[in-house]
Amino acid sequence: MARQSFSATVDMVKYLAKNRVKGIKRYPMVLMLEPTELCNLTCTGCGKIRQSPDVLKMRMTAEDCFKAIDECGAPAVSIAGGEPLVHPEIVEIVNGMLERRKLVMLCTNGILLHRVLDKLKPHPNFTFVFHLDGKREHHDKMVERKGVFDIVMKGIKAAKERGFRVATNTTLYKGASAQDTAELLLELMDMGVDNCIVSPAFTYEEVDPSNSDIFLHRKEVHQLVQDIMARCGDRIRFYDTPIYFDFLQGKRELRCTPWAMPNRNPKGWKGPCYLLTDEHYDTFQEMMEKTNWDEFGYGENPRCASCMMHSGYEMAALKALTPSDTWRLVRWFFAS
Template sequence: MARQSLSATVDMVKYLAKNKVKGVKRYPMVLMLEPTEICNLTCTGCGKIRQSEEVLKLRLTAEDCFKAIEECGAPAVSIAGGEPLVHPEIVDIVNGMLARRKLVMLCTNGILLHRVLDKLKPHPNFTFVFHLDGKREHHDRMVERAGVFDIVIKGIKAAKERGFRVATNTTLYKGASAKDTAELLQELMDLGVDNCIVSPAFTYEEVDSAHSDIFLHRKEVNQLVSEILEHAGDKIRFYDTPIYFDFLTGKKDLRCTPWAMPNRNPKGWKGPCYLLTDDHYDSFQEMMEKTNWDEFGYGENPRCASCMMHSGYEMSAVKAVSPADTWKLVRWFFAS
């Protein structure tokens, strides 16, 4: 939630304060919007692409997307997929969200960036988020296509040259090198990337058994992230909060808040969360009311046993801020 325009930051703070004053226990912070689940890559660890052709043929219209953000009321939207740049209305979707004063993050693998780079305009509330899992060899292996790393780097440079805010999202898998990951993050800072997101992968059941050993368990996440931070030093501008990193490194215990980042995809409102699919609902309210939230999270559901993804825990980190954490957040927010 950091390093956006001042007006957007004020809107986020007001939103948090309003819900706290009203005593609202569960409310969304970021709409995880998937206007299409079609993708032009077959990433090894992705469960999204392993769905029926019937689902992959569906897509949300721009008006469906606007209805979704208005229905849930979240102050921010992460437009993902699939690959959202394959969607014919993606420019209209982005501009419509910005017109509604939303923080907008457009997640992409970078391959189709040329379709929108001259059609979108830089905006303080808009960020391109490039998927980049590691250095060249590691990233190209995980996305199962040679040359994609170089395409991403070229895209980052092109976006920065045009004045866009740029972030990267690095998903951690077993076998990732802490040293190489830290070096990548440092290189991204040198390219002018505004923020880096780091998060362990989710153990998708849909990933076939031949690749199921790529997912990290909690203790492995603690070790890997600790080593990455040690190698990276203090020069990386992370999008993740320091409280979330305390969780990833095993210094703080958090309870998952799956309702904070609800998912709207072409089949409806996906419950219980962005990662698990037990049902799809016709409305956001129906999803909130019919989901037994106490059944999910570490220690409650075996499917959640290894999950430490930011989609479930970044809001938990914000809600868990103690007086001792305040200065950590201040330093994080104003880091240059």
């Protein structure tokens, strides 16, 4: 849950309460929308851009995007890819989602920010989410292009100067320094960044096997996140919930909820989740009904063995709330 406008927060609480009262076990919280898989970077740990040229050429229209959010009914949408700013209708897509009273997060590597910065308007329900995996040397290494870190930092400053909400998304890989990561997060706070997202990388099957040693195992994630948190203390306004950080640090177990952040891309509704691709479906309902959800998650599927991504576990964190967690969540919400 993103800490944004009060009215949007009320809408999300109502949505959660309505599904709980109805006894609905599985429902989406955030639509992971990928209007295009095309990207202007070849990040080492990304499986999205290692698809066939035919898939990379495909894209959803703005109307396809609106149909997807209306179909699944999620109160929030994360527009990703690929790089969504290469899409010719991206401004129309963002504005259409805001008109539907959705929380909107636009994920970007920052390179093409100039295309939309003067076309989009600041809105309490809209957030730019900049991909930033670490300090200059580490980030540029992971995105396989020098100079991108500096582009991102300039983009963050430009967006904040224009009054936009800004978050950053840091993916943790082997080789990431806890000290450097903590220093980066603290620097981002000093720059006025609203929230930081931190999540370990997923072991995409499409990634070149020669690069498979970049992915962290669960115990390595526990230690790295513990070290980062020890250096940051409570000085970071995290986008992720404190319950999710308990999970990342090995302090509690959570059961993956892959349906909570369903993926819609140019090929259809991707099942079983945002990260694994077994099949594409024509409708959201078909994907929900035909997926055997009990077959996925840690301990159930070998492909899920190292996954601790927020796309699978943030909803699990909300479902695992205890009375003491509720007060922690309230403090987390008002911290920003």
